[in-house]
Amino acid sequence: xxxxxxxxxxxxxxxxxxxxxxxxxxxxxxxxxxxxxxxxxxxxxxxxxxxxxxxxxxxxxxxxxxxxxxxxxxxxxxxxxxxxxxxxxxxxxxxxxxxxxxxxxxxxxxxxxxxxxxxxxxxxxxxx
Numbered sequence: 001x002x003x004x005x006x007x008x009x010x011x012x013x014x015x016x017x018x019x020x021x022x023x024x025x026x027x028x029x030x031x032x033x034x035x036x037x038x039x040x041x042x043x044x045x046x047x048x049x050x051x052x053x054x055x056x057x058x059x060x061x062x063x064x065x066x067x068x069x070x071x072x073x074x075x076x077x078x079x080x081x082x083x084x085x086x087x088x089x090x091x092x093x094x095x096x097x098x099x100x101x102x103x104x105x106x107x108x109x110x111x112x113x114x115x116x117x118x119x120x121x122x123x124x125x126x127x128x
Contacts, residue, residue: 005114005115005116006116008108008111008114008116009065009114009116009117011104011107011108012062012063012065012068012108012114012117013062013063014104015059015062015072015075015101015104015105015108016058016059016060016061016062016063016064017059017063018059018101019054019055019056019058019059019062019075019101020055020056020059020060020063021059022055022059023051023052023053023054023055023056023058023059024055024056026048026051026052026055027052027056031048031049031052032048034048034051034052035047035048035049041085041086042085043081043085051078054071054074054075054078055078058071058074058075062075062108064117064118065114065116065117065118065119065120066117066118066119066122067119068108068109068112068114068117068119069109069112069119072105072106072108072109072112073105073109075101075102075105076102076105076106076109079098079099079101079102079105080102082095082098083095083098083099083102
């Protein structure tokens, strides 16, 4: 067992959990409220529903290690929109966590093959 594999597992589970919780919070609070907030920033309101589904479903899939190569680019895009549409004016301390999530998503995209994932088990792939 390589420490790299364990580190990748920790990052994947953490990022999946973080996105799942953010999506679930949007769902619990009423996605229509998030849609209104999106519209106030010039983003179509329906995107709140799209983002919520990506965060909830994608977060769960990422935790399991299923479809990491497809989910992480979506998470990266979400974080880039958050940074440039919402938090850029706050300076680095306003968007540093979002940038960290984007960096983790990019890392997982580039290193998506993992021994500790459903992708590896179901597709019978060996980790790189």
